Amino acid sequence: MKNQKIPDHIADDDGLFGRFKIALSEALAVSMDESEWKKFAVRYGLRDRIIGHERFIRSLQWGDADHEGHVLDLIEQLSYSNVPAFLDLVERPNVKRALKRKDPEIFDIWQHDVDPVVTALSHSLGEVAAVSSVIDLKTHIERIEKALPDDPYLAVGATKDLLEAAMRTILTNRGHTDVRKLHFPELTSTCFNELGLSPQTPPASKGEGHIRKISSNARKMIETANELRNLTGTGHGHVVGTEEELSVEDASLVASNGLILAAWILKKAAP
Structure with a gap:
């Protein structure tokens, strides 16, 4: 995995980090299917948070408008409670492509540490x-x-x-x-x-x-x-x-x- 931690120049800027989490949730909502979410949940001990969630998988299956919100809630939680899982999602090739389409500027900021x-x-x-x-x-x-x-x-x-x-x-x-x-x-x-x-x-x-x-x-x-x-x-x-x-x-x-x-x-x- 390229990044072992959330880059300091993003983590230390609440506004920038918030923008990144929103863009990431939008990218995940269009790039992760049910099977990928279930494998992710098993790998990181998140069965109850994802598979057992009342609406997370169901909203994905039915293409409901609230699915992106559930993803954002998960991303917000992982950003402070399970950083390895958070970074796993960020570094997935299909997610990175979607993130780059959603917000090219924030994608570049994440990719490059600043001097x-x-x-x-x-x-x-x-x-x-x-x-x-x-x-x-x-x-x-x-x-x-x-x-x-x-x-x-x-x-x-x-x-x-x-x-x-x-x-x-x-x-x-x-x-x-x-x-x-x-x-x-x-x-x-x-x-x-x-x-x-x-x-x-x-x-x-x-x-x-x-x-x-x-x-x-x-x-x-x-x-x-x-x-x-x-x-x-x-x-x-x-x-x-x-x-x-x-x-x-x-x-x-x-x-x-x-x-x-x-x-x-x-x-x-x-x-």
């Missing part, structure tokens, strides 16, 4: 008015969030795409042409020069000098993210299974820093 750092940063980034006025980062952020923790390689690639989109947008909005022809290192140099963050430009004060050092390190981080993506990520003719090993923790570090850097350069570029 708390990336999620917090992405929400903060989405709320920055100066950023949202320059570029809509929603699609890139969603790709990063969905990639973790199951696909660290995709997370790094999505982070590189996010940074690239941010820099191309900055240059385009400032009148640069043919920015799509720029390779990543040249794109980064051009963007930082445009923002007055080039190390060749003398700082106006000691404080600005320190900021230049920070921006120089930020630029190195952006360039390194691209290099890591080329080494471990998708594309570039890599043979599947031969990529450099990349841990979820390292991918999370790249993704969280990428979100911070994207916000920083976009705020720098905002009028």
Whole structure:
């Protein structure tokens, strides 16, 4: 069984968990037949709760409207009194297909654990008015969030795409042409020069000098993210299974820093 417990990001959110239980009950009502329910009842010691219930099986046999309600009552009980039985129902292939049809968003939320750092940063980034006025980062952020923790390689690639989109947008909005022809290192140099963050430009004060050092390190981080993506990520003719090993923790570090850097350069570029 994939999940050994109810995911924390669902169990800790009463509203989300309630929504999931409703969607699950709807999926079970259309995907579980009488035989499956009876086998399930025997396996988990739920004979009295299902087979001996006055209406549970009868409402299923007659296709009565109250069957879904009886399923919901059972799901509510199992969610706190018999979690293994609850998870058994969730992980059944026919139930998962029905759940995905009923509520694709809640299905995806169940399937993917969330990275708390990336999620917090992405929400903060989405709320920055100066950023949202320059570029809509929603699609890139969603790709990063969905990639973790199951696909660290995709997370790094999505982070590189996010940074690239941010820099191309900055240059385009400032009148640069043919920015799509720029390779990543040249794109980064051009963007930082445009923002007055080039190390060749003398700082106006000691404080600005320190900021230049920070921006120089930020630029190195952006360039390194691209290099890591080329080494471990998708594309570039890599043979599947031969990529450099990349841990979820390292991918999370790249993704969280990428979100911070994207916000920083976009705020720098905002009028």
